[in-house]
Amino acid sequence: MAHTLHEHKNQAMRTTIEKTKTFKRCTLCGKEWETREKFLADTEIRLDGYQWNYLKVIDGMPPDGVLVFTHSSGGCGTSLALAARLFKRESVHKQT
8 A cells, every 4th residue: 555645744753753752842942842742731832823734735635734832931932833743643443
């Protein structure tokens, strides 16, 4: 079964995260979150919105948008954009 470009991108992102042992690092203050769950549980992280990629939709591909967060720790306040697919729940059902 052939893999789509989207599946390859997802695998590459998972591999990168596994190698670095960090889910996300703040680009301004350097704070790191080890997992998606720790990132989402952090009270200093605020979801500001979703930006979708309409060009991909026009081409018939999944939207592949980004979620935009603000890290409001102390004087930080930087915006963090993460691919929405990073927050997609993995399927709990195995295909037979």
